[in-house]
Amino acid sequence: MPSIRDAVVVGAGPNGLTAAVELARRGFSVELFEALDTVGGGARTEELTLPGFRHDPCSAVHPLGVNSPAFRDMPLARHGLEWLESDLAMAHPFPDGTAAVLARSVGETAASLGSRDAGAYRRLVAPLLPRWDTLAADFLGLGSALNGRLPSAPFDLARFGMAGLQPAAWLSRRFRDEKARALVAGMAGHVIAPTTTFATGGIALVFALAAHARGWPVPRGGSQSVSDALAAYLRELGGVIHTGSEVKRLDELPPARAYVFDTSPTALARIAGLGHAYAGYTYGAGAFKIDYALDGPVPWTSPEARRATTVHVGHTAGMIDDALRRATRGQDPERPFLITAQPGLVDPSRAPEGRQVFWVYGHVPNGWDGDATEVVEEQLERFAPGFRDRVLARATAGPPELAARNANYVGGDIACGSAAGLQLLLRPKLARVPYATAHPAVYLCSSATPPGPGVHGMSGHHAARAVWRRLALGR
Numbered sequence: 003m004p005s006i007r008d009a010v011v012v013g014a015g016p017n018g019l020t021a022a023v024e025l026a027r028r029g030f031s032v033e034l035f036e037a038l039d040t041v042g043g044g045a046r047t048e049e050l051t052l053p054g055f056r057h058d059p060c061s062a063v064h065p066l067g068v069n070s071p072a073f074r075d076m077p078l079a080r081h082g083l084e085w086l087e088s089d090l091a092m093a094h095p096f097p098d099g100t101a102a103v104l105a106r107s108v109g110e111t112a113a114s115l116g117s118r119d120a121g122a123y124r125r126l127v128a129p130l131l132p133r134w135d136t137l138a139a140d141f142l143g144l145g146s147a148l149n150g151r152l153p154s155a156p157f158d159l160a161r162f163g164m165a166g167l168q169p170a171a172w173l174s175r176r177f178r179d180e181k182a183r184a185l186v187a188g189m190a191g192h193v194i195a196p197t198t199t200f201a202t203g204g205i206a207l208v209f210a211l212a213a214h215a216r217g218w219p220v221p222r223g224g225s226q227s228v229s230d231a232l233a234a235y236l237r238e239l240g241g242v243i244h245t246g247s248e249v250k251r252l253d254e255l256p257p258a259r260a261y262v263f264d265t266s267p268t269a270l271a272r273i274a275g276l277g278h279a280y281a282g283y284t285y286g287a288g289a290f291k292i293d294y295a296l297d298g299p300v301p302w303t304s305p306e307a308r309r310a311t312t313v314h315v316g317h318t319a320g321m322i323d324d325a326l327r328r329a330t331r332g333q334d335p336e337r338p339f340l341i342t343a344q345p346g347l348v349d350p351s352r353a354p355e356g357r358q359v360f361w362v363y364g365h366v367p368n369g370w371d372g373d374a375t376e377v378v379e380e381q382l383e384r385f386a387p388g389f390r391d392r393v394l395a396r397a398t399a400g401p402p403e404l405a406a407r408n409a410n411y412v413g414g415d416i417a418c419g420s421a422a423g424l425q426l427l428l429r430p431k432l433a434r435v436p437y438a439t440a441h442p443a444v445y446l447c448s449s450a451t452p453p454g455p456g457v458h459g460m461s462g463h464h465a466a467r468a469v470w471r472r473l474a475l476g477r
């Protein structure tokens with residue numbers, strides 16, 4: 003390392019690792035500091051319950067990762083990343099044993115919604131699907147438009163925006179029956195906000211198009227494989243990684259021409275002495291996460307749910323909206339909307355033979371310190387009777403445990419910032435370059451910046467772009 007590094011990155015989540023890689027591959031010297039003993043942030047894998055059961059404590063399923071222009075431009079497969087896809091990307095079962103599904107094929111998905119809505123679904127996604135790659139680049143590149151690069155297909159983006167800027171609840175009005183409405187609400191529910199929130203229709207559309215284009219895969223070996231591949235590539239490029247190094251003050255770090263923070267805006271303000279720069283930034287509802295070791299597959303009543311790596315559990319669009327609304331209003335969960343994943347369907351390396359890992363989370367108020375295990379399992383039993391009999395062990399984490407696991411999950415908010423108001427799009431605040439800060443050498447690259455939460459590395463990519471433009475000026 004030179005005595006003055008070009009860039010120091012703080013935090014080895016997907017965005018911090020991506021920012022470090024993007025700078026290193028352009029010839030800049032990069033050193034990265036991570037608080038925990040392993041890299042990964044929200045993309046890690048651990049034996050949380052019993053020996054041989056490899057759980058993802060945070061992210062598990064990667065529709066955004068496999069479609070990320072940043073990841074697709076890196077040789078991550080050479081560093082061990084392999085995407086595995088199930089027969090169905092997602093199933094949304096109903097109490098009568100039927101299910102709406104999200105398949106690779108638009109036709110199969112449309113057919114699962116019933117004859118009254120099949121045509122409306124086709125008309126919604128079919129025109130956009132052939133343009134998905136440029137749309138994905140433009141959608142995930144929202145930050146770069148603010149960073150001096152215009153969308154490559156503005157007409158397509160505008161067409162997407164006409165449906166996508168609507169709340170999911172409005173988008174659902176084009177459907178007549180509950181199956182399609184519940185499917186849309188479940189996809190929008192990945193944003194932890196009521197389905198009447200601005201632009202949640204766009205989130206549902208992105209998840210649907212991503213499934214039809216490349217599926218919703220899981221990485222072989224778990225989400226840690228994404229982080230390990232990024233870290234291996236960074237080292238190959240000459241980058242240096244220090245783990246077990248929590249950064250508390252800017253002046254603890256080695257001298258550098260730029261500092262890039264994969265942290266919450268609040269932590270950045272504290273560490274870099276930025277005062278009240280992000281005082282208006284708000285955090286959203288939290289998650290209650292359970293990782294299960296099971297003695298066999300989940301006994302779903304719906305045959306489709308037994309074939310899908312992701313299963314959404316919440317009867318109707320109204321019930322999903324109610325569960326999200328309760329969490330954002332500060333009320334205890336009653337019938338939580340559950341996002342669940344069963345990566346063992348496609349990856350036998352995750353558990354001893356015949357056994358399964360099972361991943362579940364629901365939504366709870368920010369900072370909530372109750373135990374949601376009972377309401378989560380009651381909800382699972384409605385769709386998979388006998389589920390509890392399969393449980394060998396469980397590891398639970400509510401907001402306090404999630405926040406202790408990762409400083410970015412403020413109050414258990416796994417999105418590192420609320421999606422309320424315009425904050426889903428304008429993060430951390432309205433600015434031409436949202437990655438820049440009041441300190442000319444300090445940048446923010448976490449999911450608190452556009453395009454927001456998810457394992458896609460695009461916030462890191464855009465922040466790195468702002469940094470390399472500045473560093474190149476000084477060369």
Ligand SMILES: Cc1cc2nc3c(=O)[nH]c(=O)nc-3n(C[C@H](O)[C@H](O)[C@H](O)COP(=O)(O)OP(=O)(O)OC[C@H]3O[C@@H](n4cnc5c(N)ncnc54)[C@H](O)[C@@H]3O)c2cc1C
Nearest residue numbers: 013015016017037043044060061062063249448449456457
């Ligand atoms: C339960 C759960 C389920 C999820 N499911 C999915 C999913 O299935 N698919 C998906 O795409 N996304 C999912 N996500 C979201 C996804 O994990 C995050 O959006 C993503 O990891 C954000 O990446 P990041 O790099 O911005 O931050 P993070 O991944 O949070 O990484 C930040 C890193 O910075 C480190 N750090 C923070 N402060 C400091 C400091 N002061 N000094 C040093 N290091 C520091 C942290 O330890 C951490 O390693 C999930 C998240 C959770 C918690």
